[in-house]
Amino acid sequence: MKDFEQLWTEEIQSESSLFSVNVKEVWHYRDLLLLLVKRDFITFYKQTILGPIWFFLQPLLTMLVYIILFGKIAKINLNGLPQMPFYLAGITIWNYFSESLTKTSTVFKDNSSLFGKIYFPRLIMPLSIVLSALLKFLVQFSLFIFVVLYFSFVEKTIHPNVWIMATPLLILLMAIFALGIGMIFSALTTKYKDLSFLLTFGIQLFMYATPVVYPVSAMPESLKWLVTSNPLTCIFECFRYGYLGSGTFEVSDLARSSLIILLLFVIGVITFNKVEKSFMDTV
Numbered sequence: 001m002k003d004f005e006q007l008w009t010e011e012i013q014s015e016s017s018l019f020s021v022n023v024k025e026v027w028h029y030r031d032l033l034l035l036l037v038k039r040d041f042i043t044f045y046k047q048t049i050l051g052p053i054w055f056f057l058q059p060l061l062t063m064l065v066y067i068i069l070f071g072k073i074a075k076i077n078l079n080g081l082p083q084m085p086f087y088l089a090g091i092t093i094w095n096y097f098s099e100s101l102t103k104t105s106t107v108f109k110d111n112s113s114l115f116g117k118i119y120f121p122r123l124i125m126p127l128s129i130v131l132s133a134l135l136k137f138l139v140q141f142s143l144f145i146f147v148v149l150y151f152s153f154v155e156k157t158i159h160p161n162v163w164i165m166a167t168p169l170l171i172l173l174m175a176i177f178a179l180g181i182g183m184i185f186s187a188l189t190t191k192y193k194d195l196s197f198l199l200t201f202g203i204q205l206f207m208y209a210t211p212v213v214y215p216v217s218a219m220p221e222s223l224k225w226l227v228t229s230n231p232l233t234c235i236f237e238c239f240r241y242g243y244l245g246s247g248t249f250e251v252s253d254l255a256r257s258s259l260i261i262l263l264l265f266v267i268g269v270i271t272f273n274k275v276e277k278s279f280m281d282t283v
Contacts, residue, residue: 025121026124026127029121032124033131037131037135040129040132055140056139059095063088063091067083067087070213071087077218078214078215079217081158086240087213088144089243093170093239096134097177097178098207099136100130100179102182103133104182104183107126107183107186109193109196126182126186144243159245160244161241163242164242164243167239174232176265177231180266180268180269183271186275188271210232211227215237216237228253232257234256237249
């Protein structure tokens, strides 16, 4: 019998660079990625009475609460914009960011049993979270588009412009930001469990440092620096400027935020790669 050289289809190595993001390997496991996305999306409403209606009901109820609290009671100045599209714009993109960040931050803890049984690129899990959250975002975004069309052509109180074309970039920046911060926290919470509680509380506070329920122009001058230093601020303002036609938005601010977000993402990848090799010993 002739000797032949066996070609390996998989090679698992214990050593890899901290800066390594093996895109080819992630693509090889794309079927697993799609399966995880489908699982997360379906299980969200599978055992509920109203089912997929919750995707629409949740932002609508939140919008109603914001209109009462911040519109009727606090009477926040929205620069003449109607309350419904203003609050719904903030709710729609904030829900995507907060869900992606929250679930990514606990990815090691929530999937430790799966990680201990089978090998696959660990980056698949946070990617599946961001993509499944994106599907929910698209459902809620369709509701927002319906509201925008109504107030544009019926009420004629908002004026969308060409900056709506920046929507894919804005969503990508939020996904990268959530991935970067989430991977940092997911790495740290394997050893320091208290950080998961801190993050849950911190996200609630972070929402008020982000112009979700108010425009930047409504902030006092003494606090405006705090809001404008938030990388999400220009993303929210650009989103509202594009769809509602009003907002405080500068292209230079978006470029600066993009650099900060990319830097945090690189730090997140490094931290994630470092911890994934030994997290089973501490989780």
